[in-house]
Amino acid sequence: MGNAAGVLRGAGLHPWSAEADAQGIFGLVAAAILAPSPHNTQPWRFTTGPDWLNVYADDARVMGTVDPERRERTIALGAAIENVVVAAPAKALTVAVTLLPDGPDADLVARIEVRPAHVELTPLAEAIPNRHTNRGPFRAEAVAPELLAEIGAAGDLAAAVRWIVEPGARSALGELLVDAAQAIADDDAMSRDGYSWFRPSGAAIEAHRDGLTVDGQGLAAPVRVAAKLVPALASRSMADAAWVKQTRTVHTRTAAAYGAVLVADPTSRLDQLTGGRLAQRVHLTATTVDLALQHMNQITERIDRDRVAGRPAGTAARLAQILGPDAPHLLCLFRVGWPARPGKASPRRAAHQVVAHDG
Numbered sequence: 001m002g003n004a005a006g007v008l009r010g011a012g013l014h015p016w017s018a019e020a021d022a023q024g025i026f027g028l029v030a031a032a033i034l035a036p037s038p039h040n041t042q043p044w045r046f047t048t049g050p051d052w053l054n055v056y057a058d059d060a061r062v063m064g065t066v067d068p069e070r071r072e073r074t075i076a077l078g079a080a081i082e083n084v085v086v087a088a089p090a091k092a093l094t095v096a097v098t099l100l101p102d103g104p105d106a107d108l109v110a111r112i113e114v115r116p117a118h119v120e121l122t123p124l125a126e127a128i129p130n131r132h133t134n135r136g137p138f139r140a141e142a143v144a145p146e147l148l149a150e151i152g153a154a155g156d157l158a159a160a161v162r163w164i165v166e167p168g169a170r171s172a173l174g175e176l177l178v179d180a181a182q183a184i185a186d187d188d189a190m191s192r193d194g195y196s197w198f199r200p201s202g203a204a205i206e207a208h209r210d211g212l213t214v215d216g217q218g219l220a221a222p223v224r225v226a227a228k229l230v231p232a233l234a235s236r237s238m239a240d241a242a243w244v245k246q247t248r249t250v251h252t253r254t255a256a257a258y259g260a261v262l263v264a265d266p267t268s269r270l271d272q273l274t275g276g277r278l279a280q281r282v283h284l285t286a287t288t289v290d291l292a293l294q295h296m297n298q299i300t301e302r303i304d305r306d307r308v309a310g311r312p313a314g315t316a317a318r319l320a321q322i323l324g325p326d327a328p329h330l331l332c333l334f335r336v337g338w339p340a341r342p343g344k345a346s347p348r349r350a351a352h353q354v355v356a357h358d359g
């Protein structure tokens with residue numbers, strides 16, 4: 001089976017076509033693993049019983065200095081939980097989620113009770129295997145404010161999306177994103193920790209079934225082929241330079257709007273999970289109308305890095321000028337727009353590789 005990006009190749013891409021047919025509690029895991037995660041770290045593991053599913057953080061799958069307080073890892077776990085909630089009715093199940101049943105410091109991030117229900121197919125559930133991060137150019141076309149409002153609706157979740165559309169604020173945020181990307185490239189530890197999740201070859205992708213790939217960078221086809229053939233592009237400095245350039249010339253230049261996920265306390269595990277659920281709901285809703293989305297978190301990564309290293313909060317001060325009183329509530333950021341090209345599927349470890357049966 002193909003997807004919006006074309007024919008799927010390689011075992012690492014199989015989970016995208018396998019999800020729709022996976023049923024029962026295993027089917028919920030098959031949906032969860034299609035969630036986005038920082039650098040495609042897939043920081044999850046699951047245990048299942050006859051009528052329950054537990055979601056755990058995987059302590060081996062972290063990004064070091066890029067995510068020193070594991071904010072992004074927890075956001076990804078929230079996105080995986082949202083996929084379970086959205087997928088359940090399509091798999092004739094109903095779920096009751098308890099977040100952090102053992103407290104904020106435990107690896108167990110959600111306990112999910114599962115019961116049979118009538119099957120209900122929804123556009124959001126259908127979007128799960130069609131959702132991809134899109135790092136390519138977006139068309140020079142605005143996104144209607146009513147559509148942004150619909151896509152950003154938080155429903156029952158205690159988090160909110162603020163849209164940054166006004167050209168002045170958009171370009172100030174774009175400049176800060178470029179500068180933060182450059183600062184990360186110039187920071188040896190962050191550069192190394194980020195690059196450790198880059199998979200430069202088909203063999204590396206199939207061996208790991210995770211991480212960032214050339215195919216996922218949204219490059220035009222001839223550039224993509226060249227990037228795979230020229231080994232120099234597989235070096236850390238080349239990859240960093242290419243990322244900063246793409247951020248300046250494509251990601252920020254063609255963003256129609258930025259979405260800022262705001263929560264009461266971005267350092268709270270509960271708020272991180274809730275904000276991650278909302279970010280994923282936004283991405284799935286955007287997918288139903290073919291609107292493209294790319295998470296962009298270099299600003300918060302720099303702010304977290306400065307705070308942990310006890311350095312002056314230059315990035316935080318610039319963010320405060322743009323977002324005003326919302327700045328301390330920023331959990332994560334993304335751009336949206338109408339895509340010039342569809343996003344491509346990224347590799348995944350299979351559901352059976354991350355689940356253990358327990359009772």
Ligand SMILES: Cc1cc2nc3c(=O)[nH]c(=O)nc-3n(C[C@H](O)[C@H](O)[C@H](O)COP(=O)(O)O)c2cc1C
Nearest residue numbers: 036037038039040072075076132133295296297346
């Ligand atoms: C919390 C979080 C942070 C992310 N940060 C970025 C980012 O700063 N830049 C980016 O291009 N992608 C970012 N991503 C997207 C991931 O790299 C992407 O989800 C992953 O590579 C898997 O690809 P997929 O979303 O197409 O399935 C982020 C995703 C999550 C969940």
